[in-house]
Amino acid sequence: MPEFFNVLPPADALGVLLDHVEPLCEVETVPTWEALGRVTARPAVSPEDLPAFPRATMDGYSVRSADTFGATESLPAYLEVVGEVAMGVEPGAALGVGEAAVAYTGGMLADGADAVAMVENTQAVGGETIEVLRPVSPGENVSRVGEDVRAGEVVLDAGRAVRPQDIGGLMALGIESVAAARRPRAAIVSTGDELVGRGTEPGPGRIRDVNSYTISALVEKAGGAPLRMGLVADDFGRQRRAALDGLARADMLVFSAGSSVSARDLTVRVIASLGEPGVLVHGISFKPGKPTILAVVDGKPAIGLPGNPVSAAVVFEMIGAPVIHALLGRSAVPRLSSVRARLARDVPSETGRQDTVQVTLVEEDGGVAAEPVFGGSGLIYTMVRADGHFTVPADKGGLYAGEEVSVGLY
């Protein structure tokens, strides 16, 4: 199979792959307080109204609002304080005409009351009598039953990553577990005769495996569970066995190729041999990462990443992370955290190819400057030194110093 028979722009390539990806159907029941970051597999429906009772939103007095109509500082309404509704306590007898009860923020309204007069708008006049100095409208300073949430309402859609406030919201309704999508398992195979695994001192001409670890961390960050399958030499049979083993044990395969053209040719032959429908995309019009392979094998996505660690990481973030989100059934794809920054120098590019450029960010007068990190994409530390990256679109031949770019943050 020749190199790059079907080069697509990255977004199109991702679309071709995603057309074949269905959310996993397994659901795990997770205690709500342990669900931070998990993706909901089913909508959560409220079993009850929130608040469940009319609550005072101010300290003051439960009143019948009609008793206060027309009240002014010079002509106040006089009410008799017949009791209080302490926090967490049910009110006693209902208020009669001209009666009030002490109310606390968050406490229950007295029976018969329909509003709360703020303590600041009242005055004690001896005994149990108060003056109300301003009229109170019906419902004023009251959170009514179901104002926050109604029974039967969907409070958290399926496909949402659970945030701290979502946990609080579910707990407020007594929803103590979440139906979470199982974390997709990604089998990671790193290939290349030159690689040595951890704990091994590389001899001359050999280098340490980087991609297994960077890609594992990116899988984890995207909400998946990495499964490192180890290192495999540039041998068709061994690579194919490792890939099939990975596919059998995981929901997707991530295969990082050797760096030479012949090693990459081997990778595409291996991936093409795994099953149907096989290779969908071979090559994307993207720097760094042209030799990317996207495939589907018996319903499972397989991604062949370039061996170069920077290309592998950038392409995985662009293609692999959305695949994990799709397997999770995550509907709202997370917005990339980004800042606007002014380019500190010219960045040449090639028309027809989308470029990702690593940058450091420096605060400057009235904004942020983005300084490209020099060094070929073969240098892993270009990405370690970077605070983020931006994209030069395919239709541009470069960007000039001073232009504003949107920098995606790491």
Place this chain on the structure above:
Amino acid sequence: MPEFFNVLPPADALGVLLDHVEPLCEVETVPTWEALGRVTARPAVSPEDLPAFPRATMDGYSVRSADTFGATESLPAYLEVVGEVAMGVEPGAALGVGEAAVAYTGGMLADGADAVAMVENTQAVGGETIEVLRPVSPGENVSRVGEDVRAGEVVLDAGRAVRPQDIGGLMALGIESVAAARRPRAAIVSTGDELVGRGTEPGPGRIRDVNSYTISALVEKAGGAPLRMGLVADDFGRQRRAALDGLARADMLVFSAGSSVSARDLTVRVIASLGEPGVLVHGISFKPGKPTILAVVDGKPAIGLPGNPVSAAVVFEMIGAPVIHALLGRSAVPRLSSVRARLARDVPSETGRQDTVQVTLVEEDGGVAAEPVFGGSGLIYTMVRADGHFTVPADKGGLYAGEEVSVGLY
């Protein structure tokens, strides 16, 4: 102690507290591949050069560049291919004048070679002879020793949250463990006579505890370890015992007050009783969250949050998360993920007070619209329905529809 004797703008209040916070000194040794998100307690120093040997960055031929000077398509340089340097293999005998060796991307340069001629710029002419059609400069298509990292160089500063590419970078150098700051433990005490714990059906006038869970998740998100101390009624002795117990077991105390003024008065008395120097700030000019208390007790920060769940969460993100970062010794405070959005309607505010407004975001022609979420800050679901929030600065009396705001994303 009267309410709000010392109301400060939120940034100043945070500054007062941070002046008393030192990073924890305990360090944990964590395998590098498990260090995602951990904060480095010491700088990582490279033990070696990277690359450790001169590497080809292209497929082609190792050459002595001087042999190719002046080469053109019409007058090529003729070189004898005397061997190849396979991937992961040490080169054999050194190249003599007029000799070349097959080179692979990422492979070692042949001994005696100082450059790589790209295969695209060469032509086989039979036997072992190739034509080189363009001159190659010294160092061309070669990653030289130490080009990425030099031995002795600091490759990751102390105080940095470890990212996927940092893991890869460390593994590339054989740095297989990270000195990570211990996660700060935050003891969380939720108070109020009206609260019931999980698994309990709230009776009339009672509500479920929300803050223990929302704040736990926010502690986790900030890099800390939450320690839920349970619920405590509005009783001085019990609250004080729970607070002292929390302080003894944790590095910081987060105390969420009851919602009524009397319950908040109780909270400040409790916090003031715990030890020296005690309460530093009582009240911040911020909505929602005026009744915030900041204190230091025997060197440990203590934060008294408003009982209202939205206020508690917003204030914790603004004050509590930076305190956790300070305890971690995190130097680069994470930039807030944000998007620029156009306000969909007028937002009134009060001059002299900073307001945080919850919003949903809607994509619209050429940008993003921010729609404020209605509902009092007592409603927890205002925050569940929100995609993010923005700030109305203290010196503004509100913002108009159409104005651009920076929305911090959840």
